Amino acid sequence: MDLNVKTQNHQLVPHKGFKLINGTHDPDDVDQIYNLEIRDSDVFVVTYPKSGTIWMQQILLLFEAKGDVTAISKLNNYSNADLIPWIEVNGNRQAFITAPSPRLRVTHLQHHFMPAALSQRKGKVIYVARNPKDVLVSYFYFHKVANMLETPKNFDDFFEKFIRGDVYGCSWFEHIKTWYSHKDDMNMLFITYEEMIQDLHSAVQKISLFLGKELTDEQLANVVKHSTFNNMKKIPQASYEQVPGDLLNHNQGTFMRKGTIGDWKNHFTVAQNERFDEVFQREMKDFALSFIWDINDIENQLLVS
Numbered sequence: 001m002d003l004n005v006k007t008q009n010h011q012l013v014p015h016k017g018f019k020l021i022n023g024t025h026d027p028d029d030v031d032q033i034y035n036l037e038i039r040d041s042d043v044f045v046v047t048y049p050k051s052g053t054i055w056m057q058q059i060l061l062l063f064e065a066k067g068d069v070t071a072i073s074k075l076n077n078y079s080n081a082d083l084i085p086w087i088e089v090n091g092n093r094q095a096f097i098t099a100p101s102p103r104l105r106v107t108h109l110q111h112h113f114m115p116a117a118l119s120q121r122k123g124k125v126i127y128v129a130r131n132p133k134d135v136l137v138s139y140f141y142f143h144k145v146a147n148m149l150e151t152p153k154n155f156d157d158f159f160e161k162f163i164r165g166d167v168y169g170c171s172w173f174e175h176i177k178t179w180y181s182h183k184d185d186m187n188m189l190f191i192t193y194e195e196m197i198q199d200l201h202s203a204v205q206k207i208s209l210f211l212g213k214e215l216t217d218e219q220l221a222n223v224v225k226h227s228t229f230n231n232m233k234k235i236p237q238a239s240y241e242q243v244p245g246d247l248l249n250h251n252q253g254t255f256m257r258k259g260t261i262g263d264w265k266n267h268f269t270v271a272q273n274e275r276f277d278e279v280f281q282r283e284m285k286d287f288a289l290s291f292i293w294d295i296n297d298i299e300n301q302l303l304v305s
């Protein structure tokens with residue numbers, strides 16, 4: 001999420017079935033994204049917040065640098081988010097028009113705002129999805145850290161807000177269902193955070209194939225090495241460490257927080273979990289997608305295979 005725009009209040013502004021952040025997004029500008037001309041080399045990473053955006057940004061930057069992490073570290077910017085900007089943030093749409101190829105961008109926007117040309121199979125889209133229970137927990141902590149988001153009263157209150165979709169990104173369920181329903185209209189790779197945790201090497205290989213990247217085995221191995229959680233945590237650009245304290249309250253936590261699967265178990269009460277499952281079943285009943293809910297699921301899967 002873009003942290004470089006200082007906002008005076010944390011108001012979410014309803015706009016065409018979505019919510020924009022006052023001061024960070026300009027509704028008129030966001031509306032014009034739909035008409036952008038798209039080049040075949042354009043790549044949009046689409047995520048619901050806290051689903052692994054910065055992770056994918058790091059992987060794409062490493063592809064461009066052929067796995068050379070020093071090339072990224074030398075770039076004199078706040079963070080990966082500046083190097084692969086958010087298309088919806090004030091000023092970024094205009095810059096996109098004349099930017100040199102390849103134009104790599106990220107977005108949390110819903111599908112209906114995005115360039116119509118994507119649905120004519122121009123450019124590429126990578127949708128990263130994450131188990132919504134872990135998204136909720138990650139988003140709760142991020143609200144405490146990020147200046148432009150309202151500090152949550154407590155976890156219970158935030159839980160209800162997330163379920164209602166009363167957060168930036170709106171309903172997790174609507175986001176994933178809408179985007180997924182358009183996956184065959186566009187050149188889209190749909191990938192999950194959990195499969196990246198499970199086998200980062202295979203995931204990176206899959207992304208590289210999708211983007212038509214020609215990397216040697218050694219370069220690919222370097223992309224993997226420098227996009228692990230522990231290594232990214234050490235790189236200031238990848239961990240938002242350089243973002244000034246008035247935008248990101250570093251005393252309240254870190255952007256690269258835990259980077260794991262199943263942290264929801266440390267936060268949800270039994271009642272909250274039952275309620276979440278109920279909503280999940282209702283919302284996702286016609287949607288054939290399964291998530292790894294617990295790190296032990298991976299171990300069980302490995303035992304079975």
Ligand code: PPS
Pocket residue numbers: 001002047048049050051052053054055134137138139141142227228229230232255256257258259260263
């Ligand atoms: S944002 O603010 O929406 O752009 O956040 P986003 O980058 O989408 O998500 C942040 C969470 O992704 C975790 N992360 C990673 N996990 C595992 N491996 C790697 N390499 C990695 N990089 C980022 C990050 O720690 C946040 O999740 P939580 O659960 O809070 O740790």
